[in-house]
Amino acid sequence: MKASRFWQGKFFGYLGATVFLLALWQYAAWSLNSPLLPTPKAAITATIRLLDGNLGRHLWVSTYRVVISTVTALLIGLPLGLVMGYEKRIDGFLAPLVYITYPIPKIVFLPLILLLLGLGDVSKIFLITFIVFFQILVTTRDAVRKVPAETISSLRSLGGSRAQIYRYVLLPASLPDVFTSLRLSMGTAIAVLFFAESFATTEGLGYFIMDSWSRAAPDEMFAGIIMMALLGVGLFMVVDFFDNILCRWQHMNGNRK
Template sequence: MNLQGKVFQGKSWGYLGAIVFLLALWQYAAWSLQTPLLPTPQAAIAATIRLFDADLGKHFWVSTYRVVLSTLTAFLIGLPLGIIMGYEGRIDRFLAPLVYITYPIPKIVFLPLILLFLGLGDGSKIFLITFIVFFQILVTTRDAVRKVQSETISSLRSLGGNRFQVYRYVLLPASLPDVFTSLRLSMGTAIAVLFFAESFATTEGLGYFIMDSWSRAAPDEMFAGIIMMALLGVGLFIVVDFFDNIFCRWQHLNGYKEGK
């Protein structure tokens, strides 16, 4: 088995072990508490299978569409702008104060205004998640570019490299590992904001499904929604890992060798 296969196999066993541990912990908690508010894993999984072909599947795909489009939009805007700010001093001096003032503000407080201007549909939820994830990617990318040593850029310049080639062959590869790390952290934030945005003033999405099940005192259905939201987050995390392994393959193989 080659090195990349060993890395994949190790991660697969790690995920399997984590799932078994969490299910065992959940089962123990259900047995110990003996309350209808906490169904067993079997009951929640059965409800998930039963409801997926009904309305649960529809809510899952609506939430998936919202969070994927939001994250992709934030990535496509935040990555190039962060690279430019990190390399172009004049642009950074103009935009950095604006970023420093707006970044610490909790973006969720703008939800009433966003709902007012964009309505209760997909647009408001996609904009809110994009707004939050964008700043995380922007700041991470900018700081990653600023860590690139000037000697590296000077070496490419001395070989006749132009400005575009500096961006393409130096700044972009140097920033991608930190950007993917930021995306992993952003996934948790994006899912949390998605749940909050879908929990009121809407009739679609996993957040709505969970809160509706809670209001109807249907804990097995509520946990079915929680399971699907967890699967959505884990799935997005795996997708980010997949692209990280493709575009930053050198980093992971070197890290695996050093670990050996």
């Protein structure tokens, strides 16, 4: 019942936000009265028309790239963040490397990555993974370091092993922050995806948007923007879904409504 109310609230929240944005978009199109800004109806019509063709293929390519990148970054960054947060010696060795490399804008390495890995999926996936990995790593490490020492000592006193400390204390305690990091990472991943697909490629929503812009087809360009927005919203909803399942205790204790 609680899960049903949770997703019902989510649905009406997204519906209300969509109606508001469409109304704002319609007002802007009427006010500017410019062919560069099509009405929502024209953009949605173009989206439906193109979805069975090139747009659907570009959407699939972009979805594949961002999902693989995020999952890979999570599988590497989460366990490494847990270890760095708990093992002081390992953290003492790796933390300086993270502090030096994390602030560097990873997007500047795109020309080098394209040169080394080529123009296909591998270079785009590697770049997005590279960026999202650091966000998950730093968030997980900091979350583990906030776990009270008394909690870990209690499990040790009951004969808990190191593996059980990771499984039953550190991982559950860090998951809420990890999901928050994933939500932030989704926006970053979509932005990097668009940038990486906007040149030196012939596939993906970024390419579709820039190609439509170069052909002076604003309705098709906005169709690509709509699909990229839906991709981002869809990823947010997937993160919320797993957050609601794996962090159910947070919802049950009333921290979240």
